[in-house]
Amino acid sequence: MSGHILGYIQLNSQPVPPDILSSPAPDATTLIARNLTRHYGQYPVVQDVSLTLKRGEVLGLLGHNGAGKSTTLQMLSGILTPDSGEIEICGLDLLRAPMQAKRRLGFLPEVPPLYRELSVDAYLTFAAKLRRVSPDTLPDALADAKYRCGLNEMGPKLIATLSKGYQQRVGIAQAIIHQPDIIILDEPTVGLDPAQLRDIRALIRELGDTHSVILSTHLLTEVETLCDRVEIMRDGKLIYSDTRAHMAEYGDTASLEEAFMQITETEEEPAP
């Protein structure tokens, strides 16, 4: 069953929803974060982080545990307010116009925010209503999200009864049901078995064709297969920013893993 999603992806890669076509032009910058800083109490968790994301780009946010990745993503998704800095989503200031800006965002936290007592259909319908999908387009949006995430057969099932892989798909489906311009995924493949990993990665790659995706991970194979560009964080600071191809050629390293280790051990300032 886990392999079905690949078929769905190929079949579904043809039509592009109309609201995507009316969104920012290809290569347009969909997200700009400037000088984000965040403290928990006196302890700085994120310091002076700036990043941009272009339409159709998959950006990998890398770093060891505790580097500040999740906090950065929570700020980008509007859950946390930065102590200072600005976030622009498709030209809308996330702090000044959160309602409009958040409609352009889909967020999957590290733990999928699932109501286990609901069926997949009921949950996704609720998520769509939260994102202000109009009642006229809601059935189509629901069918499309389920189709893209390989959940066609799962609609009436209770979320609590689904496997971890399917729960992850439901989590991704809630993040894309309103056709956002930007999808933020916080470690979306943690705890999945190899078959589930392959399917979810294929789905993320497919999402990257039509949306801008920010992906937090510490799996370098994921970066290799999914990401166009890489940002590396350490101790709350962005220490490296470049394309995946350039990162692979970093120093005299032979693999991304070596490059990552060398960067996190040696880099002090953000690279140009």
Add this chain to the structure above:
Amino acid sequence: MIRILAARELHSLFSLPSSWFMLGVLQFLLAWSYLARLDAWLQVQPQLALLANPPGVTAWVAAPMFDMVSLLLMVLIPLFTMRAFAEERRNQTLALLLSSPVSNTQLVLGKFCGLLAFLALIVCTSLLMVATLGVGTALDWGLLLANLLGLLLIVMSYAAFGIYVSALTSQPLVAAIGGLAGLLGLWMIDVTASDEHALWHILSPAFHFRKLNAGLLDSADLGFFLLFTATFLLLTIFRLQGNRQGGR
């Protein structure tokens, strides 16, 4: 948006076996209390008939029962409100709400309205129970409606307080115990203040309900309940805002 969130809250409450269990227990206790009061009234009715201005069946049966409803709800409401935010935090589902285009005010009002609809159902069933007396005798509808209004107002206040406590923690059990301790404290400052004119009484919702329970509609009491509710809803909104700004 408030309606969507309220419907979700209501659905969530009805999908829990514990909610049905608590509703069942509550109805059992109410029915017991109702029948006990009715039996007592039937026994003293001959003596009451000798009085010049005897209390009616509504004052004898319904008012004490509604007083008991208010006490039972004081204990039960924290068990319903504990989930409002504490469970969303514990299950990490709050991220879905906070990353959606929903303001903190809509979020709090949505949860509050959902809970209120659920609690209003309990209040209405207790009224229906008493209304069955109308089959055999004339009822004092003024007293009944004053009690209905009083119960709705006190339930509103307790729910707002419970939701606020739930927003302070990520442990539903802590929210339930905190909510219950707070509401019991407010009740006790009323019943233990020996001076009838002590200011302490004014702080207690139970004190303001007592007048409505006796059929006395006072705008000061209505104002208290509305102010009490608005204060705790506002505190909850500030708390959510503080969470976004201040920490995890």
